Amino acid sequence: MTRKILIVEDDAGTAAYLAKGLGQAGFSVETAVNGRDGLFLASEGVVDLIIADRMLPGLDGLAMIGAIRAAGIRTPVLMLSALATVDDRIDGLKAGADDYLCKPFSFAELFARIEALLRRVDLAVAKNQVTKLSVGDLEIDLLARTVTREGRSIPLGAREFNLLEYLARHAGQVVTRTMMLEKIWNYHFDPGSNVVDVHIGRLRRKIEDGFRAPILHTVRGAGYRLSADG
Amino acid sequence: MVPDTDSLPTVKRPFRLTVTARIALLAIGLALVSNLVLVAFVWQQIRDDSVDALRRDTIEQSDALVSVWRSGGEPALSRAIAEARAPGDFSLILAIVDGSGQRRVGVGPQDITLVGAPEPTAFRIGKIGGDRPWSEREAGYSVRRIGANFLVSGRLLDDWEQEQRGIEQAMVAATLLSLALGLLVGLIVTRYVGHRLNEVADVIEGVAAGDLTRRVRGVPGGQDAFDRLASRLNAMLDKLERLMTELRVVTDGFAHDLRSPLARLRSKAEAAVLQSDPEAREAAMGGLLVETDLVMRMLTTLIEISRAESLSRDRFTSVDPKALVEEIAELYAPVVEDAGMTFTTAIEATSGRVILHRELMTQAITNLIDNALRHAGAGRSVTLRLSRDDRELRFQVEDRGTGIAEADRALALRRFGRLDGARTTPGAGLGMALVEAVARLHGGHLALDDNAPGLIAAIVVPAD
Numbered sequence: 001m002t003r004k005i006l007i008v009e010d011d012a013g014t015a016a017y018l019a020k021g022l023g024q025a026g027f028s029v030e031t032a033v034n035g036r037d038g039l040f041l042a043s044e045g046v047v048d049l050i051i052a053d054r055m056l057p058g059l060d061g062l063a064m065i066g067a068i069r070a071a072g073i074r075t076p077v078l079m080l081s082a083l084a085t086v087d088d089r090i091d092g093l094k095a096g097a098d099d100y101l102c103k104p105f106s107f108a109e110l111f112a113r114i115e116a117l118l119r120r121v122d123l124a125v126a127k128n129q130v131t132k133l134s135v136g137d138l139e140i141d142l143l144a145r146t147v148t149r150e151g152r153s154i155p156l157g158a159r160e161f162n163l164l165e166y167l168a169r170h171a172g173q174v175v176t177r178t179m180m181l182e183k184i185w186n187y188h189f190d191p192g193s194n195v196v197d198v199h200i201g202r203l204r205r206k207i208e209d210g211f212r213a214p215i216l217h218t219v220r221g222a223g224y225r226l227s228a229d230g
Numbered sequence: 231m232v233p234d235t236d237s238l239p240t241v242k243r244p245f246r247l248t249v250t251a252r253i254a255l256l257a258i259g260l261a262l263v264s265n266l267v268l269v270a271f272v273w274q275q276i277r278d279d280s281v282d283a284l285r286r287d288t289i290e291q292s293d294a295l296v297s298v299w300r301s302g303g304e305p306a307l308s309r310a311i312a313e314a315r316a317p318g319d320f321s322l323i324l325a326i327v328d329g330s331g332q333r334r335v336g337v338g339p340q341d342i343t344l345v346g347a348p349e350p351t352a353f354r355i356g357k358i359g360g361d362r363p364w365s366e367r368e369a370g371y372s373v374r375r376i377g378a379n380f381l382v383s384g385r386l387l388d389d390w391e392q393e394q395r396g397i398e399q400a401m402v403a404a405t406l407l408s409l410a411l412g413l414l415v416g417l418i419v420t421r422y423v424g425h426r427l428n429e430v431a432d433v434i435e436g437v438a439a440g441d442l443t444r445r446v447r448g449v450p451g452g453q454d455a456f457d458r459l460a461s462r463l464n465a466m467l468d469k470l471e472r473l474m475t476e477l478r479v480v481t482d483g484f485a486h487d488l489r490s491p492l493a494r495l496r497s498k499a500e501a502a503v504l505q506s507d508p509e510a511r512e513a514a515m516g517g518l519l520v521e522t523d524l525v526m527r528m529l530t531t532l533i534e535i536s537r538a539e540s541l542s543r544d545r546f547t548s549v550d551p552k553a554l555v556e557e558i559a560e561l562y563a564p565v566v567e568d569a570g571m572t573f574t575t576a577i578e579a580t581s582g583r584v585i586l587h588r589e590l591m592t593q594a595i596t597n598l599i600d601n602a603l604r605h606a607g608a609g610r611s612v613t614l615r616l617s618r619d620d621r622e623l624r625f626q627v628e629d630r631g632t633g634i635a636e637a638d639r640a641l642a643l644r645r646f647g648r649l650d651g652a653r654t655t656p657g658a659g660l661g662m663a664l665v666e667a668v669a670r671l672h673g674g675h676l677a678l679d680d681n682a683p684g685l686i687a688a689i690v691v692p693a694d
Binding site: 084085086087090102104106159185187188189190191194195198199201202220221 | 516519522526527529530533534537545557560561562564565568589590592593596600
């Protein structure tokens, strides 16, 4: 099934760049150049994801999202903005956006976030209250908060467990460093040093050392992917 | 030259007087009024005096002549009148007049106007007759009844008119003097005021031309308007100079900091273009992204700094500082340990939430830790300490590196003011600037101390 993405962006260059990239990635794309059109298309309810610029002519991006949410439409919204400070991000999320990405962004980051948002919707639709996650031979018990691989128990710290759970929930998908910072640590700024890499490195040693195959892969230029097949 | 405040180019306006002219006019007006009032007073006084003297003389004379008439009748009076006139005295009036006002004997107009005649008048001032020279001037005279006729005696107001002419001349002189004096005072005042204002204007002009070290001379602590103007202006210029210096440091530092990643970006882009092997080319492209991200991060931090300096407090939330520090410790302990250092968390404050901007404060503290990582050197330790007393809450990062010499600490606090020795490490200048901006946002400051050896960097905020 082809996923449909609505791009609400007044800058023609950015809109074309996004449409081309997303089209190549296999999404069907629709574009609107202002908030009013965006709201109209979104309310038809046939799109799976909305990518909206924050500053739009006519109806502003934040206001448009507010209107969409007020109309009871739960379509996930990824907000794009040139405004990059911590407060700008938080404002965007408060307005009802599900995620926030600053311009300029890498396509790797954008895809990772789109995948994550779509996955979340699927899980919500499936409505299955998962208590166990498994990726290959890695088993995560969400209730007991225990992890086993090849039947061997792996002791993890609380934060490490959260990190692994997040990766497992997005198994097979790329998860970027900023996504982890936002979701695991709830920090919306860029620490600048390799904090996430260090934590991933520790987690990786625990779940890979002494086992046959690697399971936590580095995706160069993007982030990490938890997957049984390389 | 008379200083002219309107010599500066201004918008076209309807005609208006220069300040110099206004002050001169005011001075002239004041001098004129004071002189004229004085002259008028003198004039009135002299007039009153001369009229009094005339009245006295006239009444005395008429009394004497009436008594001559009583003793010798009209012939004796006529003789006395003839004798009374001194040769060359043309102002004297002395005559016997009949009931209809016709002169019978003596000097005076042929036809004398007897106001209220035949009622005798003690003394009055007015025109005495219709024919020259009596009609030209007023006279002071008295009319006395002698039998059926009247005795008129008095004088034309000759003396008094002369006095008046003198007074008029005095008035002209006073007016001229007032004009001269007013102009002089106007000149002196405008010269003085203009001189002091021009000093200020010169300083402003100098500053506008780029010399920010110029200051207005003034009496320190002086209370008059000029001293206040000077001291206020100087204070403003001090602030302006500080801001300009800061701005220059920022611009220089930013340009400097931006140059190196951009230069690397450029050389890597060039290398990528020249790379023929597709795989190597892709790797080179990846390097481009890393450098671009670095530049983006610098720009974001810069925006964050300028935002932090003007953020409203509605972004603040109630935060448990202990939890805040523990979260940071949890995030950074592995990073510090991987860098080959030991990481210690010391939480000395026990209770109490504080109102602060969680993200910005966290970012500031992590910047301090990053800085410690960069400068402390391997094999050393980094301590994150939270302490609190009655007034202050301190988020403190201690390292065991080389520290910062006391003389250099002020420089280290300045935005982008990275110490020259550290210039080779990328991107540190902005970090400390952000820390300081965040501390200021919370009503506190960034304090640097000696850890003997090493550096103690503390974000000190008031404990609400």
